[in-house]
Amino acid sequence: MTDVVDRETRSRMMSRIRGKDTLPELRVRRYLHAAGLRFRLHDRCLPGRPDLVLPAHRVAVFVHGCFWHRHPFCRYATTPAERREFWLDKFARNVVRDQRNLILLEQTGWTTFVIWECETRDELNLDALYWRIRAASPA
Numbered sequence: 001m002t003d004v005v006d007r008e009t010r011s012r013m014m015s016r017i018r019g020k021d022t023l024p025e026l027r028v029r030r031y032l033h034a035a036g037l038r039f040r041l042h043d044r045c046l047p048g049r050p051d052l053v054l055p056a057h058r059v060a061v062f063v064h065g066c067f068w069h070r071h072p073f074c075r076y077a078t079t080p081a082e083r084r085e086f087w088l089d090k091f092a093r094n095v096v097r098d099q100r101n102l103i104l105l106e107q108t109g110w111t112t113f114v115i116w117e118c119e120t121r122d123e124l125n126l127d128a129l130y131w132r133i134r135a136a137s138p139a
Contacts, residue, residue, distance in 0.1 A: 003082060024120040025051050025063040031126040037133065046110070048101025057137040060105050061129070062098070062114045070095050071116045111136040 003010055020042060029052065032039065039061075043053040050060035066076035070091050080087050102112050113132060119125040 020051075022063070022065070022117075024065070024115075024117040027120040028052065028061065028063050028115060028126060028129070031123070032130060032133070035130050037130070047104040048098070050105070050112070054133060057111075057133055058109060059111045059113065059133050059136055061133070062102075062112065063120065064098070064114055064116050066117045068094060069098055069116075071118065074116065074118055076118055 005013070029039075029041075032052065037054060038056070039052040039054045041052065042049045043060075046053060046060060048060075048062065051063045052061040053059075054061070064071065066074045067078065068091075071077045079091070098114075102114075105112050113129060113136075115125065115129050
């Protein structure tokens with residue numbers, strides 16, 4: 001199956017996808033901040049540069065896009081039909097890198113949470129994340 005847009009348009013569309021300040025990430029940040037949690041963003045000192053770092057709770061939160069990070073059984077985790085092998089390889093590397101970063105963080109004493117893009121649309125999921133963070137807090 002061929003792409004529905006030409007190469008230039010597809011390239012322009014893909015170039016606008018950002019790794020920071022995405023809508024799902026902003027939803028999580030707004031909710032947790034309104035709930036009273038304070039955090040740092042994209043700490044370069046930690047493996048994988050977590051989207052949110054709560055040093056007081058020793059918690060790192062990753063807001064994963066369902067497409068790029070391959071949310072299992074999610075309708076948004078589709079695979080492009082063109083250059084299928086390229087995409088499968090890329091997605092596999094992303095998943096391995098994500099797992100490696102979670103393991104490294106947990107080995108250094110951090111509690112990690114992953115919230116998926118599709119989960120950020122429901123405030124109940126954001127509330128559950130808040131309470132998981134509070135439960136993991138040492139204080």
